[in-house]
Amino acid sequence: MFSLKITGKNRVDMEFSGKIDSAGMRQVLDEFEDKLEGMDNVRMLYRIENFQMPTFGAMMVKMGELPSLLKLMKRFDKIAILADKTWIQKVADLEGCLFPGLDIKGFDLDRGDDAEAWLA
Numbered sequence: 349m350f351s352l353k354i355t356g357k358n359r360v361d362m363e364f365s366g367k368i369d370s371a372g373m374r375q376v377l378d379e380f381e382d383k384l385e386g387m388d389n390v391r392m393l394y395r396i397e398n399f400q401m402p403t404f405g406a407m408m409v410k411m412g413e414l415p416s417l418l419k420l421m422k423r424f425d426k427i428a429i430l431a432d433k434t435w436i437q438k439v440a441d442l443e444g445c446l447f448p449g450l451d452i453k454g455f456d457l458d459r460g461d462d463a464e465a466w467l468a
Contacts, residue, residue, distance in 0.1 A: 365397040370405030390424045396431040427452045428463035
């Protein structure tokens with residue numbers, strides 16, 4: 349399952365759960381790019397539950413879109429990732445070190461209030 353909602357001038361809420369195949373990845377990336385058109389200084393709350401590794405086809409779609417995704421990431425200021433798996437939170441924290449000017453922080457799924465406060 350995937351959902352993406354614009355909840356403010358520069359705010360996006362995204363939810364993801366389960367497994368994704370190549371068609372699903374294409375849909376997610378297209379919707380992500382379309383909905384963020386014209387937005388800058390974006391802050392995102394990203395909720396990940398019941399994560400399963402994407403299919404090989406989904407990963408190939410994502411790799412093919414990597415240049416445009418990296419360009420899109422420049423529009424973000426902060427991303428709070430709520431996850432039910434500790435390793436996802438740690439990867440989120442690591443990714444925050446890879447993108448200068450972008451703060452990414454992982455939180456336990458039940459710490460939504462803390463994530464919201466951090467985004468503010």
